[in-house]
Amino acid sequence: MSEVVPHEFMDLHTGEKSYTALHAAMVDLVMSVRTIRQTSLLLYLKKALVTLYIDQEQDPSTIESLRSLVQSDDPLPDVDLSILSTILTSINTRLEPLDMEIAESKDMDDSSVNIFSFVNKKPTGAIRLSTKYSQNDVQLVKQVIERIFASEYVNSASATDEEGTVHPRITFSVPCMKMIKYLRDGPRQLDDDDAPVINRFTLEEADLFLKDLECYGWLERNLNNYTLAPRGLVELKKYLIDTYGKCPEGTVSVCYGCGDILTRGIACSNASCHVHFHRYCCELVQKSRDDNSCPNDGCSETFESFYSF
Ligand SMILES: [Zn+2]
Ligand SMILES: [Zn+2]
Secondary structure: OOOOHHHHHHHHHHHHOOOOHHHHHHHHHHHHOOOEEHHHHHHHHHHHHHHHHHHOOHHHHHHHHHHHHHHHOOOOOOOOOHHHHHHHHHHHHHHHHHHHHEEEEEEOOOOOOOOEEEEEEEOOHHHHHHOOOOOOHHHHHHHHHHHHOOOOHHOEEEEEEEOOOOOEEEOOEEEEEHHHHHHHHHOOOOOOOOOOOOOOOOOOHHHHHHHHHHHHOOEEEOEEEEEOOOHHHHHHHHHHHHHHOOOOOOOEEEOOOOOOOEEEEEEEEOOOOOOOOOOHHHHHHHHHHOEEEEOOOOOEEHHHHOEEE
């Protein structure tokens, strides 16, 4: 095995039972590019291994030489296809319960080229977006989702009461113009040669793209705000929860009444309570209760204090 990266480190990350940051990075890569050639994936694996090792190395001169190694054509010659295969087996064991896998196939035009694809084995799912949208579009859809669900945006709202106290509020609604400009200003290009090139939009193109998503039921427009529409919520549920996590650890809001995820509803004004409802689910729960208190036992708020998001 390679001299530069010690045995123990390699074994830790490439063992049959291993599942480490390396595996997670590989999943991220294949998910975002959807298909990648075997040669590119193997090279990425080598670079990722060295990069992970750099993270735990202390000596500046070693770090420097490792950094130049990452840039070389073959950073770790000993890392071969059998290691790649072991890692992919480990990844697919993890993806299996999610009905996803990184599947190997041949290039349709050149059978000597092995390619790996991220496959959603369910008939619906985030990746199925690509049946209508190009790879580039799927990246843009993910950017739109990011603008809706990233915690910096979800937790960006607040309300000030008569006493001047500021109360944090959640929101999944993005003013249309902000969303258009967000796309116009250019989503972050993935730092990889195999990632599709994301073309910058003009304002008009960004507007059209969003209207198209609205037309097909992915987004809805409400009071000049964009948010994810019911179709988007259903088809992207797994993606959203996997990517952003459920509230309160993550940002995906779950209805206290029915357990489904939502982007518009009402929430308890106690910021540490995290009780969210569909409007109709809240009415049902309210009717079924004798008092007007928040259904969360540890919370002293009443339904009157709930706010719309
Ligand atoms: Zn509900
Ligand atoms: Zn509450």
